[in-house]
Amino acid sequence: MLALDKDTRIAVLGLGYVGLPLAHAFASRYPTLGYDINTTRVDEINQGIDSNLALGKEALQKQRNIRYTSDLEQLADCQIYIITAPTPVDEQNQPDLKPVKNATSLVGKYLQVNNIVIFESTVYPGATEEECIPILEAVSGLSLNSDFFVGYSPERVNPRDDAHSLTNIVKVTSGSSEESARVIDELYGSIITAGTHLASSIKVAEAAKVIENTQRDLNIALVNELAILFEKLEIDTQEVLKAAGSKWNFLPFSPGLVGGHCIGVDPYYLTYKAQQVGYHPEVILAGRRINDSMGKYVAERVVRLMLSKRIHVIDARILILGLAFKENCPDTRNTRVYEIVSALQSYQAEVEIYDPWVDRQESQLLIDELRPATYDAVIIAVAHQQIRELGIDAIKQLGKADSVVFDVKHLFPSHTVDGSL
Secondary structure, eight states, X not given: OOOXXXXXXXXXXXXXXXXXXXXXXXXXXXXXXEEOSOHHHHHHHHTTOOTXXXXXXXXXXXXXXXXXXXXXXXXXXXXXXXXXXXXXXXXXXXXXXXXXXXXXXXHHHHOOTTOEEEEOSOOOTTHIIIIIHHHHHHHHOOOBTTTBXXXXXXXXXXXXXXXXXXXXXXXXXXXXXXXXXXXXXXHHHTTOTTOEEEOSSHHHHHHHHHHHHHHXXXXXXXXXXXXXXXXXXXXOHHHHHHHHTTSTTOOOOOOOOOOTTTTTTHHHHHHHHHHHTTOOOHHHHHHHHHHXXXXXXXXXXXXXXXXXXXXXXXXXXXXXXXXXXXXXXXXOTTOTHXXXXXXXXXXXXXXXXXXXXXXXXXXXXXXXXXXXXXXXXXXXXXXXXXXXXXXXXXXXXXXXXXXEEEETTOOSOGGGSSEEO
């Protein structure tokens, strides 16, 4: 069994939001290789540029104990392989494990006796053992727990959240054997200042990860449904939540759009596995249906408000403030703003988007500058600091003399806008 020391060589496969900070952190203790199939991404990182804004130029260039590469052959001399490939869902909301399987196959080509392979990608309970380990064994010709070992330590990355960065979030760990679990826990414990939680099995660690975001998804779905109900009852949702929040054990969730790489995706991994074993998860899927419908609901609310002001929706100019899935980051993965766009375009409205964080290449609808007195409706979709700092008066001035302002994120008091969730 591998014993950790200062010369233990680590490879992190995948240099996205999860992999790059992880590789950088490990390089503070061990010689580390950061690998990605995207040569452009690797070139940028080697120039000190992280387009995800997880690490700054100084941090990237200061760390000397790491190499970033797209050269497969450099994986050959590593001892611990950590896979951080993405795990999206397809158009039918079924798990897409191809990126993880591809990375697993690559590692299998270089796997040697006593090596450890650790998966961080979010999967359903059982995926590591059912899908990934057979690939490692078939490609390498080695056997689990006699020749090599496997672990699972789910990522808990929250982009652009300095208060909850990699090293100050407790890390769940697990291994394919008792001894490998101990080594893997020791490995992460050497860089995670918040400490680790050693799970009893890989399946437990996989399940823990997937329910973290399922729980949040369901709580947000509840308040989204309440927001729909309270709008029909002509009650201010935020006032209700504030009043209910005066009780010590009321959970502080707010209605909104549920996007991103975790909350809007992970529950589908759990429901997929549930259905595989013959159980139909009604509550989880009901929450998903509600949250997936909120983009269309916002658009319909805006259209109704426009009609109440006798504003023609056909050919109307509508501005959406924000495209990223969350505030103060450039991440547009699984953003639900596109559902608002699609619904508005079905009414033949002309839609533009302003987002100071997102690259213009992300969408043809993105604009560089805000133009006053231009729009029939303005939708505040993302709580970017720049949008908050504009202030409600400046945002209202973007609209024509008689226009609608709808505040999805409750950045401003309810009485200052025409509508909100």
